[in-house]
Amino acid sequence: MTQTALLPADKLRTAASADEPVQFRQVPHNIEAEQALLGAILVNNEALDRVSGFLEPIHFYDPLHAQIYEIAAKLIQSGKQATPVTLKTFFENAEPIDAHLTVPQYLGRLAASATTIINAHDYGRTVYDLAVRRQLIVIGEDLVNTAFDSPIDQSPETQIQETETRLYDLAEHGKYGQGFMAFGSALTHAIDMANSAYQREGHLSGLATGLTDLDSKMGGLQPSDLVILAGRPSMGKTALATNIAYNIAKAYRHEPQEDGTNKVLDGAIVGFFSLEMSAEQLATRILSEQSEIPSEKIRRGMISEPEFRKLVEVSQEMSRIPLYIDQTGGITIAQLAARARKLKRQRGLGLLIVDYLQLLSGSSRRGSDNRV
Template sequence: MNDAARKLAALAKDQAEQHYREAPNNLEAEQALLGAILVNNDAFYRVSDFLKPVHLYEPLHRRIFEIAGEIIRMGKTANPVTVKTFLKADEKVGDLTVAQYLARLAAEAVSIINAEDYGRAIYDLALRRSLITIGEDMVNIAYDAPLDMPPQSQIEDAERRLFELAETGRYDGGFQSFNDAVALAIDMAGQAFERDGHLSGISTGIHSLDGKMGGLQRSDLIILAGRPGMGKTSLATNIAYNIAAAYEPEVQPDGSFKAKNGGVVGFYSLEMSSEQLATRIISEQTEVSSSKIRRGDISEADFEKLVACSQMMQKVPLYIDQTGGISIAQLAARARRLKRQRGLDVLVVDYIQLMTGSKKSGENRVQEITEITTGLKALGKELNVPIIALSQLSRAVESREDKRPQLSDLRESGSIEQDADVVLFVFREEYYVKNMEPRDEFDPKYEEWKMQMEKVKGTADVIIAKQRHGPTGTVKLAFQSEFTRFSDLADPSFTQYEH
């Protein structure tokens, strides 16, 4: 063979080796774990919480693990004799029969103490194989480029699959003893005791609202609804900024950060641009009217206040996404990314009716809203964060004598009311009373109107119409319209009353 032929043969051999790469696995660890289970069935309970048959690489090992698991769960003993009954007698493992192979696994078994370590090693290798599968799927789909899957939706699908893999990669779940549950409850109460305001959830920064709700509870879907002009965006912005400004990180033993107070906030502003949202927050913080800021009608002292405020606000972990008409899939993908990159404690969506569902829901808007609210509820549970979603109310409110909103006023109400853990309505009587001003100030009704206006001026009601974990009722707040700011009333005796 000449040199050229030799080089070609060597190159072909190298390429063949490169193309054939075995998926990550550890058959010895699988054998050691199965042996430990067959010798002492308690070993199964050390791994059954996180290890499933599908995580084992060798098909025969999967079947042995599955059969042994079923026998043990039935309260019987799994050993080489009982397990071999459920396997094909003529199946061979090299030169050994299945019965001989099971006996060898038991004979060479390691101690039960190492069972969990072997289980974790097997699980981690299964995760790596799943990563390879996701990577190969991404490459193949990108090459084939199906018409019904544009690149953007492929990215979202890959992000979803990776996030699912990352989240299921934690060794938790399953039953807890009541003892553990009690310890967790006491731990939560201890954290609430240490936290500012002694709340079980995340403080909204508005004490009278926290008093009713105990803060924002993790994984809750909180619907904040109101007619246009009531200030629902203002209230959501106030709460979002209060939480972000109060953020105090605490380092965990694994080096990650957890919010001791406040939190990292993601704000989906589908209606307003990020600049408009920032102007509102600056106005609220500096007490300089937002209309004056937009017109540039401000003094030098006001401008210095704005600059000082903006410098302070740069450190606040509030992230704004201003994409209009975002779909629930895109919103979820971006929220997952924010949680992994920066952390995430609260999500705000302004507002539900500006979101889009999938093409599957077609022309039916009610189905589309159902898909959106169900998706938001599932996302809250997946990320373990409260989601504040704003919603419009139907015009039925305007035609009633009593303009206070009710649950039936929610647009496409069925799914919104059903999926929500908390429903809050923002109601400002001042808005309606102001529009009823008599044109003639000498009108006899003018004095009556003036008295009514004095009574409701600068106040707002937040009606808690539904709450899974607490009472319903109404919280009265102060509202400064020029700064779009909600705050606690100065007179605490006037703050709240229950239905």
């Protein structure tokens, strides 16, 4: 396993001394972009439609601008007009911006300085991107401060996982989203899916589990599906999940693309979180099923020489299958998500199996408060 290189202690920069001038940097923001966007909205309320899908009041750097945007959005969404006149009543008792400028007067200036709504979306993206950068700074500061404080109840590994989760959440919320999709584009995706199903053995649009009756009912496992295997104790839930994982990983085939990525032709790379059984037990179970040798005989070593040779042959074939097992017990949801994202980055990931959900715990320090 590759270890992250640590800096020597003398390379770490300590706090500035009393004689050293403190460097001050302003957080990223653009007041002019905020003013231009608000002015465009006050002049033509249709400008809100260009940014309301991703921009929220919290993204504004100036608190007054955030308040103006929030009130204007509520008025417009309720079917009313948002103009300096209609917003004036909400700010009549507001503290003046300076000795010569009240908030109602400022609203008039914002509208007067607006020229067009054509650039409203660009202004909104600028405001949004800067808000994301400010949030990155907050995450970085929290990371540094926690590392310096060295809290007893938060190990470095936990801090890394929590920071990774925050960065991932920020990345997900940092996407603008595609909004409406043209019906023609949706049809193209539908035809591509049908073509993939036609070319695949079994004619399935999703991942084939290898269980014919199940595949015929479900059409395979589809992307973003959450499938729960429920049943009473000792009814074979783990055995079924193991079979599905092995069958999908065994069927994995890909085709290298010009951009360096791999196009998946069949099957998938599988991640298996085994929170109850060890990886060795899970592998023994799969090996027993594929070699048709009872697992009791394998565990006790009560096998003949031909059976042992068969075990070796089957294990060599199985070792090339992209099935990855994590046997960590008592794992939290945040840890599971972080490890799944790491596997996705390093190897790829098409199917994730958790055995079983009740053994997951939340990230709360109060222990089982957030058990699944």
